[in-house]
Structure formats: C-alpha cells, structure tokens
Amino acid sequence: MIQVIPSIAIRRGKVVKMRKGDPSSEKAYNENPLDLAKRFESHGIEVVHLVDLDGAEKGSPKNYHVLEAIAGHTDLKIDFTGGICTDGDIGKAYEFGADYITASSIAVTNPELFASWIMSYGREKMTLGADVTDIISKNIAFRGWLNKSEITLFDHLQYFYDRGLKYVKSTDVSRDGVLEGPAFSFYQEIVDQFKDLKVLASGGVRGVDDIKKLNDMGLFGVIFGKAYYEGILKLKDLEQFIVAKN
DSSP: OOEEEEEEEEETTEEEEEETTEEEEEEEESOOHHHHHHHHHHTTOOEEEEEEHHHHHHTSOOOHHHHHHHHHHOOOEEEEESSOOSHHHHHHHHHTTOSEEEEOHHHHHOHHHHHHHHHHHOTTTEEEEOEESOTTTOEEEETTTTEEEEEEHHHHHHHHHTTTOOEEEEEBGGGTTSOSOOOHHHHHHHHHHOTTSEEEEESOOOSHHHHHHHHHHTOSEEEEOHHHHTTSSOGGGGHHHHHHHO
C-alpha cells in the first residue's frame, strides 16, 4: 500500500505553497507548522516531508528550529530537505530530529559526495530528489527549481542506482501546486525502468483517486500539499491508505 506523506514547506517562517515552483506565486497559509504536524499525526500519518525553502534558495538549511519543534513534540518521522550540501548539514539535521534526508542540488553539483552519503549514512536514510521542469526533455532542476542542469533524469537515476540508491522523490514541477493531477505516464516510465527503486511521486495530487491510481501503478509513496491546504483533500479521505498499510 502506498505511503501518504504530507508536505510542510517553510519560507520566511510561514507555511507556503507555490505554483510550479515560482516564488512570485507564493501563497501563505494560516497554519502553525507544529499544530499542522500534530493534526497529521492524530489522523494516523507517520511521515511528513519538511521542506526548508529558505535553505533550498540559499544553499544551506535555515529552519532547523521548525524541525526541532516537530521532532520534539510529535512521534512523526521527518524527511527533511532544503539546502543540504555538507556532512555538517546532515549532522545538524539528525541532531535536530530528522529521520531521513532528501537531497537534490548536491546530487547535481557534487554527485560523488551524494553517492558517498548513500554508503556512509545508509540507503534507508537518504532519498534522492530528482525533479524536472519538463517531462519531455527531463532535465534535472535544482536550487529550489530555479536552475536547470544538462543532466537528464534517467542518466541521473542510473548513476545513483548503480551506487546503491533505494529511494527517489521526483516532482514534475509543471504540475506542482496547480491541482491538475500527477504526471502518471512520467512516473510509469520511472517505475518501468527502475523496478527496484522506491519511487515517491510529488506534484499535482488532486484527491483520493489520484492516490489510488499511483498506488495501482506500484509507487512507494506520494507527497501531497496544495490539495490539503485548499480543503480539497481531507485527512479522513486518507484513512483507507493508512489503515490498509497498518
């Protein structure tokens, strides 16, 4: 059964969502990150995806205090991401309560270092963030999706798959925050080509039917955000996945 994972994205102290990664489209929600996390936990959610958008833009994490608060006041497992570029960043993230790390930009700018993390921290602890702005060319986007590399998704995945990668989170940025549905064919390509990878879909989820389809396709997890914050996807709707998983 697919794992349902809510995203909590922090920018300038607020819970926010953007359309297609565009900072000018940012919408802040009247939510306290800790209260939000507690609400997720009370509905049986086990893992949250905590995104440090300030860190992603600046190249080093800035919201360890939010991580620490959620880790200290809930039993949620936290997948922390945003600006992680050094062993020191990882050490601090674990110190403040992260259970898992998702790293994206460093895998583009220093692939050897990220590959070493898979070995040194363990493949259960490290997720590759491999996001694209265009599912035709599939060039990897990084630095908060503001830059596009010359590296294509499947070459990127193959490099790290050959070095022990187990988990990948992939976002079609053009679908993120627009509630138009996930790029199903895009995820099917990944699943078909890398049968042993645990793939997490992110971007475009509108509701339960989208999650059911991703589950039927064999994806490991789905990260959702906008649909919940806009009141379209209810936490009660997700109980069927949580009960079935447990």
